[in-house]
Amino acid sequence: MKIKSISVYAIPLPYKTLGHGRVTTPEITLHDTVVGIETDGGLVGYGESCPLNPTYLDATTGGLRAALEFLCPVLIGRDPCETGVINTLMDRTVRGHEAAKSAIDIACWDLLGKSAGLPVKTLLGGAEVDGARLYNSIPMDTPQAMISTIEENRKQGITVFQVKLGQGAEPDIARMRAIADILRPGEHMICDANRGWTMEDARRVVAAASQLPPELGLLIEQPCATYEECVTIRKVCDRPFVLDEVIDDTRDLVRASADGALDAVVIKLSHVGGLTKAHEMARLATRLGLRMRIEDTVGAEIVRAAVAHLAVTVPEKSLLAAYPHPASVSLGEIGVTASNGLLSCGEESGLGFEPDTKVLCEPIQHYD
Numbered sequence: 001m002k003i004k005s006i007s008v009y010a011i012p013l014p015y016k017t018l019g020h021g022r023v024t025t026p027e028i029t030l031h032d033t034v035v036g037i038e039t040d041g042g043l044v045g046y047g048e049s050c051p052l053n054p055t056y057l058d059a060t061t062g063g064l065r066a067a068l069e070f071l072c073p074v075l076i077g078r079d080p081c082e083t084g085v086i087n088t089l090m091d092r093t094v095r096g097h098e099a100a101k102s103a104i105d106i107a108c109w110d111l112l113g114k115s116a117g118l119p120v121k122t123l124l125g126g127a128e129v130d131g132a133r134l135y136n137s138i139p140m141d142t143p144q145a146m147i148s149t150i151e152e153n154r155k156q157g158i159t160v161f162q163v164k165l166g167q168g169a170e171p172d173i174a175r176m177r178a179i180a181d182i183l184r185p186g187e188h189m190i191c192d193a194n195r196g197w198t199m200e201d202a203r204r205v206v207a208a209a210s211q212l213p214p215e216l217g218l219l220i221e222q223p224c225a226t227y228e229e230c231v232t233i234r235k236v237c238d239r240p241f242v243l244d245e246v247i248d249d250t251r252d253l254v255r256a257s258a259d260g261a262l263d264a265v266v267i268k269l270s271h272v273g274g275l276t277k278a279h280e281m282a283r284l285a286t287r288l289g290l291r292m293r294i295e296d297t298v299g300a301e302i303v304r305a306a307v308a309h310l311a312v313t314v315p316e317k318s319l320l321a322a323y324p325h326p327a328s329v330s331l332g333e334i335g336v337t338a339s340n341g342l343l344s345c346g347e348e349s350g351l352g353f354e355p356d357t358k359v360l361c362e363p364i365q366h367y368d
């Protein structure tokens, strides 16, 4: 099987921000990118990648689409089922730009599944669970507003709440204490500062966290800007510690594990370069005795399906949670469901995605 052509589609994606320390506008329009890879046998596989605002990771829509101009031509004529070879070729062609590679890689896994007549989860090693535990993000707001959002989430069976913080020690400690008061046994609050705390803020917050009941399901995520700052805070933190933005690849994960710098890692498909690399990191994290979240930055149905197919392959005790990626725009149909706090995928071949051709109409780039 050979890649005959690659089409790139642009979809505006209105997005409600989570209001953490680095974002001030509540509603923004992000720019989603979908790639459709067509083979000489007529199969089409789909991938998707949508950078968040450019302060989050070093990825932008323009940079992603510019990288595709280098990546797509060298992939024509290659076998998309050879995902390892495809990734080697992409890494030799463009340094970094993992968000662009992610869309291509996801489309190749979709094609591998379609050609084998198997769901992607089977090709990734098989499902360990019927459904992956879901979490939801709680936008930063007043403590009472955040508690109301948690109560709404509970009605959908959600038990893991990622609480967005990062404003500063005093207001964030007030939020954390208020939510701790209403947290039930078996529920988790992951306090995510998104790199927003100074060292002093972070020390004060983790000191306050250690005063809360030890049985409380409280975790601290990405307190400060750099890996080194996080390692310093980790040494004075007695709560489980999650790293996200500063873990870019397997090398970072190995180093962080050797340094004892984390209990859990966040694996985002477009941050690490797609399903191939995310799967490698997930297997490694499991072997290293770490827990993980499986998700992406932003996305719609294709991202949701890719996240679901990878998340269910993680052993239950190693998976902290997965994210369902609700979106304001629908790209098409998928056999993935998010209900009762669980993300499940069907048995369709590949990612089970059927595009809405009214949404994916005219490509902005086409390579053949």
Ligand SMILES: [Mg+2]
Binding pocket: 192, 194, 221, 222, 244, 245, 266
């Ligand atoms: Mg995070």
